[in-house]
Amino acid sequence: MNLRNWNFLFQGFRQEENRQFAVIGLGRFGRAVCTKLHNMGYEVLGTDINPKLVGQVVSEKLVSHAMQLDSTEVMALRQAGIFEFDTVIVAIGNYLQESIVTTLNVKEGGVEHVVAKASSEVHGKLLKRVGADRIVYPEYEAGAALAMTLTKPSILDRFDIDEEHSIVEIKTPEEFHGKTIAELSLRANYGVNVLAVGNEDHFEINPGPEHRLDKSLMMMVIGTNDAIHRLPLS
Structure with a gap:
């Protein structure tokens, strides 16, 4: 997506x-x-x-x-x-x-x-x-996106909402595999909200707290840039 x-x-x-x-x-x-x-x-x-x-x-x-x-x-x-x-x-x-x-x-x-x-x-x-x-600032934004993909390859796509907030598409971290959104307490522990989970064929929008994550799928999350960088990304 x-x-x-x-x-x-x-x-x-x-x-x-x-x-x-x-x-x-x-x-x-x-x-x-x-x-x-x-x-x-x-x-x-x-x-x-x-x-x-x-x-x-x-x-x-x-x-x-x-x-x-x-x-x-x-x-x-x-x-x-x-x-x-x-x-x-x-x-x-x-x-x-x-x-x-x-x-x-x-x-x-x-x-x-x-x-x-x-x-x-x-x-x-x-x-x-x-x-x-x-x-x-297209050149700056393209450069920043390239730097992010080079240093954080788990980030597949990114959209900057403003200077401090972004929406990113990431590979579900291995640490999250098999756990529900509620168990991970992503908002409390990382300061991010999950917008969608899935793959290129189908995304579940606004998944509930009981949704169990799978490392083979992707996550769409929103939060501050600092919060996103705290996620366990490779």
């Missing part, structure tokens, strides 16, 4: 109410966001100032619609209908001025939820100042 397939993990994206997204910037990060949202069945508008990138996402069918525009121009955004979207992802990242101006434009245009890619901590602070509702 890939954590990123869980609908509730898209923070700020109201799944039932909001079915349309606009992605500004169609580099590697923007394309990845478009692909994921489009494959999940959402209507996605992709935009970029580079016509070649726009043509690529259209030919590869990564978006519902795509258009070339200069996102630093308010009129271009308005004519494209960007301000009508509830969620806009500013994926420009590597061009500081364009990223900040675009974020300011879409926020002042009335977009309710703006997610912006940052390339540095300073960049992120500036994006926050001009109204971004959520800042993402």
